[in-house]
Amino acid sequence: xxxxxxxxxxxxxxxxxxxxxxxxxxxxxxxxxxxxxxxxxxxxxxxxxxxxxxxxxxxxxxxxxxxxxxxxxxxxxxxxxxxxxxxxxxxxxxxxxxxxxxxxxxxxxxxxxxxxxxxxxxxxxxxxxxxxxxxxxxxxxxxxxxxxxxxxxxxxxxxxxxxxxxxxxxxxxxxxxxxxxxxxxxxxxxxxxxxxxxxxxxxxxxxxxxxxxxxxxxxxxxxxxxxxx
Amino acid sequence: xxxxxxxxxxxxxxxxxxxxxxxxxxxxxxxxxxxxxxxxxxxxxxxxxxxxxxxxxxxxxxxxxxxxxxxxxxxxxxxxxxxxxxxxxxxxxxxxxxxxxxxxxxxxxxxxxxxxxxxxxxxxxxxxxxxxxxxxxxxxxxxxxxxxxxxxxxxxxxxxxxxxxxxxxxxxxxxxxxxxxxxxxxxxxxxxxxxxxxxxxxxxxxxxxxxxxxxxxxxxxxxxxxxxxxxxxxxxxxxxxxxxxxxxxxxxxxxxxxxxxxxxxxxxxxxxxxxxxxxxxxxxxxxxxxxxxxxxxxxxxxxxxxxxxxxxxxxxxxxxxxxxxxxxxxxxxxxxxxxxxxxxxxxxxxxxxxxxxxxxxxxxxxxxxxxxxxxxxxxxxxxxxxxxxxxxxxxxxxxxxxxxxxxxxxxxxxxxxx
Numbered sequence: 001x002x003x004x005x006x007x008x009x010x011x012x013x014x015x016x017x018x019x020x021x022x023x024x025x026x027x028x029x030x031x032x033x034x035x036x037x038x039x040x041x042x043x044x045x046x047x048x049x050x051x052x053x054x055x056x057x058x059x060x061x062x063x064x065x066x067x068x069x070x071x072x073x074x075x076x077x078x079x080x081x082x083x084x085x086x087x088x089x090x091x092x093x094x095x096x097x098x099x100x101x102x103x104x105x106x107x108x109x110x111x112x113x114x115x116x117x118x119x120x121x122x123x124x125x126x127x128x129x130x131x132x133x134x135x136x137x138x139x140x141x142x143x144x145x146x147x148x149x150x151x152x153x154x155x156x157x158x159x160x161x162x163x164x165x166x167x168x169x170x171x172x173x174x175x176x177x178x179x180x181x182x183x184x185x186x187x188x189x190x191x192x193x194x195x196x197x198x199x200x201x202x203x204x205x206x207x208x209x210x211x212x213x214x215x216x217x218x219x220x221x222x223x224x225x226x227x228x229x
Numbered sequence: 230x231x232x233x234x235x236x237x238x239x240x241x242x243x244x245x246x247x248x249x250x251x252x253x254x255x256x257x258x259x260x261x262x263x264x265x266x267x268x269x270x271x272x273x274x275x276x277x278x279x280x281x282x283x284x285x286x287x288x289x290x291x292x293x294x295x296x297x298x299x300x301x302x303x304x305x306x307x308x309x310x311x312x313x314x315x316x317x318x319x320x321x322x323x324x325x326x327x328x329x330x331x332x333x334x335x336x337x338x339x340x341x342x343x344x345x346x347x348x349x350x351x352x353x354x355x356x357x358x359x360x361x362x363x364x365x366x367x368x369x370x371x372x373x374x375x376x377x378x379x380x381x382x383x384x385x386x387x388x389x390x391x392x393x394x395x396x397x398x399x400x401x402x403x404x405x406x407x408x409x410x411x412x413x414x415x416x417x418x419x420x421x422x423x424x425x426x427x428x429x430x431x432x433x434x435x436x437x438x439x440x441x442x443x444x445x446x447x448x449x450x451x452x453x454x455x456x457x458x459x460x461x462x463x464x465x466x467x468x469x470x471x472x473x474x475x476x477x478x479x480x481x482x483x484x485x486x487x488x489x490x491x492x493x494x495x496x497x498x499x500x501x502x503x504x505x506x507x508x509x510x511x512x513x514x515x516x517x518x519x520x521x522x523x524x525x526x527x528x529x530x531x532x533x534x535x536x537x538x539x540x541x542x543x544x545x546x547x548x549x550x551x552x553x554x555x556x557x558x559x560x561x562x563x564x565x566x567x568x569x570x571x572x573x574x575x576x577x578x579x580x581x582x583x584x585x586x587x588x589x590x591x592x593x594x595x596x597x598x599x600x601x602x603x604x605x606x607x608x609x610x611x612x613x614x615x616x617x618x619x620x621x622x623x624x625x626x627x628x629x630x631x632x633x634x635x636x637x638x639x640x641x642x643x644x645x646x647x
Binding site: 050079083087094098101103107111112114115116119121156160 | 236
């Protein structure tokens with residue numbers, strides 16, 4: 001396997017339930033993604049997949065274990081340090097795209113680079129051109145089709161030249177045609193940019209397109225205990 | 230667009246644009262409030278200076294026994310009614326008193342188109358007597374003491390459109406009244422002095438004595454001046470004598486002599502003190518106005534908090550997205566503080582517009598009523614402190630919604646989760 005871009009070891013995460021009790025949602029013994037590798041993580045609703053992605057992205061700190069992203073264990077870092085690390089090394093594609101409505105397509109992409117240093121406006125422009133939106137740079141998201149919005153989201157995830165792109169149900173809101181095209185685009189652009197890709201999906205059609213597939217129900221021991229996050 | 234375009238300022242700007250209506254309304258309310266505060270403070274300061282220091286070239290007013298304030302208001306500001314007359318002999322006595330640099334007789338009681346007609350003598354326009362603040366001519370010449378000639382103050386000329394060579398008919402009384410038969414030829418128009426002098430029509434005092442229907446009671450008996458007949462000094466009267474002294478000591482001595490020991494006349498000295506006392510008495514009104522205006526600023530500031538705090542509910546998702554993209558909590562808080570500060574700064578800018586409008590209106594009213602002119606462009610510390618304070622207050626107001634922005638959790642506010 002190529003050099004690891006993501007190494008998870010003994011990660012556990014529990015939340016406090018409304019009744020005051022602790023509910024364990026993650027218990028992942030180990031998990032590695034190599035540089036440039038593309039991995040699908042199959043997971044049904046309630047298996048802790050979003051929590052796992054948040055832990056990998058440094059949004060949520062695990063209660064235990066190590067989460068090495070691009071060679072650095074981010075688990076012990078402060079929140080601000082994890083934010084900075086995420087901005088530089090991790091791209092994120094959301095199920096609902098989560099584009100900022102008050103900004104143009106170009107601004108949506110370039111803004112994401114602002115938190116990792118000086119804004120990479122030219123690179124943002126290139127990426128949008130690469131995903132076929134060179135004529136839509138100044139469009140606001142609401143004037144773009146669903147498929148076009150997804151392409152903006154892909155460009156945004158890659159603008160900081162991250163080592164790892166996380167995609168949470170990236171085709172969940174798309175019809176079949178758009179879903180296939182979006183996934184192909186995501187995989188291709190990640191490959192072109194040398195970024196590893198970790199796609200979480202419950203859609204078998206999506207999962208089937210990856211050579212390496214991990215089953216979250218197997219990977220996450222907490223999920224086997226039928227815990228809902 | 231360059232990399233410079235991308236900053237926290239871009240985030241703040243776009244958010245304000247997205248909430249343009251509430252931004253506009255909040256900034257407008259702050260503009261009204263700050264403009265009001267600046268106007269109240271500036272008008273208070275400027276009018277106090279104008280009424281106490283700059284209103285007249287004279288040091289004191291000598292008039293009939295009565296209120297010093299009424300005497301000053303009547304003789305210097307041409308407001309109120311005259312407290313009565315003084316015999317001519319009082320004027321001639323004070324005129325020759327050592328230390329009295331100038332003694333200018335005033336006889337009032339008539340008007341022309343609502344403007345006070347003042348009978349006086351040529352000393353009123355003599356720079357050698359009154360010094361640098363003597364009213365100067367803009368056109369024509371000073372009246373001849375022996376002719377029916379008039380000199381108009383600048384405001385009278387501009388308001389009525391009267392020019393040198395025109396004739397005027399004074400009317401009896403200080404406001405309205407029947408026209409006298411006498412015609413006066415305008416021979417001069419004064420340059421603006423921005424003082425009550427601009428609102429007067431100046432004629433020779435002899436003309437006032439001889440105006441049809443005027444009665445002189447200097448001897449206690451009624452005397453009607455007849456054309457071609459000399460008027461004995463003992464029957465003449467003046468409404469007031471305006472005085473300039475060589476030293477303040479002279480004023481002190483006259484004050485003791487006339488006000489404390491005498492019974493026939495009143496000396497209002499110094500004029501600035503008499504007016505300052507009036508302002509001090511009315512000071513509470515100014516303080517109430519400042520307080521009310523200050524409260525409107527607080528209401529405006531509260532509306533910043535309310536509008537941004539409410540917007541936070543709608544913006545939680547947007548802020549969570551930014552956090553997911555790598556924005557730090559402090560950066561998002563800074564964006565919100567920047568928004569609040571920007572709204573306050575817009576309000577402060579708008580406040581200047583409101584301030585200028587209020588001052589122009591107030592200045593117009595004050596000028597029409599008293600001749601005193603306020604200058605909207607005149608520097609006042611309030612014009613710096615109020616906007617600066619408002620911007621600072623805006624930043625402080627931003628702290629509450631900023632705290633809410635700080636507490637946005639990506640995991641909670643980025644649905645859906647699994």
